[in-house]
Amino acid sequence: MTTLIIEKKVKKYKRVENHLFQTLVLRLPPQPIRDNNRHKAFSEVLEMLAELFAEQTLTGQGKEALETYFGAVSYFVSEYERNIFPQKTSSPENMLEFFMDQFKLKQSDLAQDLGGQPVVSDILNGRRKLNRDQIERLARRFHVSPGTFYGSSAFRVGEFPSFF
Numbered sequence: 001m002t003t004l005i006i007e008k009k010v011k012k013y014k015r016v017e018n019h020l021f022q023t024l025v026l027r028l029p030p031q032p033i034r035d036n037n038r039h040k041a042f043s044e045v046l047e048m049l050a051e052l053f054a055e056q057t058l059t060g061q062g063k064e065a066l067e068t069y070f071g072a073v074s075y076f077v078s079e080y081e082r083n084i085f086p087q088k089t090s091s092p093e094n095m096l097e098f099f100m101d102q103f104k105l106k107q108s109d110l111a112q113d114l115g116g117q118p119v120v121s122d123i124l125n126g127r128r129k130l131n132r133d134q135i136e137r138l139a140r141r142f143h144v145s146p147g148t149f150y151g152s153s154a155f156r157v158g159e160f161p162s163f164f
Helices: 005-010 018-029 035-056 060-084 092-102 106-116 117-124 134-143
Strands: none
Touching: 018 060, 035 060, 035 117, 092 117, 092 134, 106 117, 106 134
16 A cells, blocks of 8 residues: 555545644654653643643634543553553552551541451551451542552552543
């Protein structure tokens, strides 16, 4: 197949009439990141686009195009950071310690949710595992998915769900 044939076939698709989108695709096409300079450029663009989305001034096809660009680029940034800064998955006990630290809680603060202060101590010291009921109570208390407290969780320390 020649480039002329491909160009003809692609021309049948509707052109996105958004100057910013066109500039981004030409200057910083979504693609895997191989160096720190490209990572920095993509990160800066994502930050600016997030601010633009927050202003809620975009509408229609232009907004959809920029959201698609944002999603593609954020995927490549995430993959690059995952490879550069690998992090092991966290245990349920580590997640519980993390939340206790963030909310400045003591073991006694969780005693009612987990079945007593000795139970909290046993969980934090690895002598006892969280059961399903305890996980559900913790998930409600901290407003997170129950999966956060399962050992085979896909969550990683310092990783948060995407907003877009």
